Structure formats: structure tokens, C-alpha cells
Amino acid sequence: MYGLISFLAGLQNQFINFLRFAVFLVMVWIGGLKAFQYEADGIVPFVANSPVMSFFYSKKAPEYQQYKNPEGKTIQKNVDWHQVNGTYLFSYGLGTVIVGIGIGVLLGIWFPKIGLLSGVLTFGMSFVTLSFLMTTPETFVSNLGGDFPTPYFGFPYLSASGRLVIKDIIMLGSGLVIAADSAKRITLSINR
Template identity: 50%
Template structure:
């Protein structure tokens, strides 16, 4: 009885939340567009290109982008630090062109998602592409050693103790779900626009 009474009390709030479904989808879509355009655009900056080297170098899907994927550990630059020798190595390694390719791909996905408001079928493509990209990103938890706290004397290291890198990657689980939500919504809008009423079919 108490549970039913609570449900009745909450009903106006629940109904209000349900009425926000379109606003929630718009907010989700705008969030994905913002993240992809911003993060993808930053790939033109050297520090960001250098920062993704552990992921690319250790990924069986992406390591071919580098000339010397195994050499990144000796040439990593901390964010904000300019080390000319390391910068020269990254130039030889192909770090910057690889980041440009990755960044352009991410930006293109963001643009496709944003184009939902022009052509929902393009929004479908963007959502599906971001879902696939998120799967690849989540695979870094398995392929990138830096995803977990190293054994440097502390008692907590290895699985399941995520490092800062690992925590960053794990958040893509949210992006994966959100990308599928907007892809499904774009597909629904596309199908609704393709529906022909009997009266329209005979005009």
C-alpha cells in the first residue's frame, strides 16, 4: 500500500520527466556533437597527438599507423612540456599525421550526428559510426598496459585498478550507449518521414 501511495505521489513528476524525452535526446545529441568536434579538433595539436600514442601503439587495429609503435615509451612528453628530441621522434614516427587522420574521422562523425537535423539518415550513419568507434576505444582497456595502475610498490595495481588513462577510456561506455540512442532516434525519424499515407499515395 505504501509503495502504491508513493507511486501516486510521484506520478506528476514521472509524467513530467516522460514529456522531456525529446529534450533529453536533443541534449544527448548536442553532447555527442560537442565532444566529438572538440576532441577530434584537438588532434591537430602536438600534445594531444602525443597523448594518444599508448592507445594507438598497442592497438592491433591501429598500430600500423606508426613507423615505430614500440618506441613510444621512451619518447612520451608530459602535457605542457616541450621536449625537442621527443618531438622530432614523433615527427619521424608518424604520430602527427596519424592523429590528424584519427581527428578528422572523429570530427566527421560529429558532423554526421549534427546533420540529423538536416537529414536524419546521416544522423543514423553518425550514430552507428560513433558506436563502432566507442567499441574500438573500449578495447584499449585490454590492449593498453597504461590503462591500469602499474606495480611500482603500491598494494593496488593491475586489474581492476584503473589508472587515469583507464578511467578516461571506461567513460566511452557511456558514449557507446548514447551513440546508439541517437542512431535509433534518427532511424525512427527517417522511417516516419518515409511513411506515405493512403491519401498521399493517390494524389
């Protein structure tokens, strides 16, 4: 048993690099999807309701609710509304930032200063994303009534959007681990 423990302890640096790769993959994939209409439409409730980000859009919440395109379907009047709203332009910019942070996280394997900055940015981005739990009504199950009323709505019952957002706590922790490891490597190189 001690041999397994020692073996795993000796792999810590490789595991942190695997974490860097995992964050890179998620960031580049999700950031890259921001170039597509369905993904841009999907982030509107989060951005429109955020006191930190809503200024990026020209229309105010909750107007967007009338112009939702279901995933896999495009309705031209909704696309037109999103173009006027600035939905697509903002999404392209956000996607570029996310991809850039992801690339920086991966580069942190070889360049600890870039890794430190990218780890801090990953933490900050995830912190903002987690704030959507408090600002976006769609993150909790709505009380839609029905023939058999259910007590399972509101806090703490996460909707699909809420379940998507809560997972960012893993990215938040990953950003801290990446930043701390990069800071440690910078400190070791200074003290040589």
C-alpha cells in the same frame, strides 16, 4: 508525481537532441585537440598497442615510452621521433574523422539518415576506444614497488588513462540511442 513523470516523458525528443549536442561538443572538442602536439603525443600508447590501429605508426610499441613529452613540456628530440613515427599526421586525420562524426551527430537533429550513420560511427569509434583497455598496458595501475608495497595495481585498478577510456562506454550507449532514434524517425517518414 504523475504530472512530473508525464512532463519528463514528453521531453524525450528534446533530451535525445540534447544528447546529440553533448556528443557533438565532446567530439568536436576532442577531435579539434588532435591538431595539437600534446594531444597527438598522448594517444600514442593507445594506437601503438592496438592490433587494429598500430599499422598507422612506423615505430612499434613499446619504443614510444622513451619519447613521451609530459603535458605542458616539449622536448625536441621527442617531437622529432613523433614526426618520424607518423604521430602527428595520424592525429590530424583522426581528429578530422572525429570532428566529422560529431558534426554528423548534430546534423541528425534535422537529417535522420545522417544521424543514423553518425550514431553507428559513434558506436564503432567508442567500441575501438574501449578495446584499448585490453591492449594498452598504461590503462591499469602499474606495480612500481616502493617502500610500502601496495596490492592496488593491475586489473581492476584503472590508471588515469584507463579512467579516460572507460568513460567511452557512455559514448557507446549514446551512439546506439542516436542511431535508434534516427532509425525510428526514418521509419516513421517512410510509413506516412
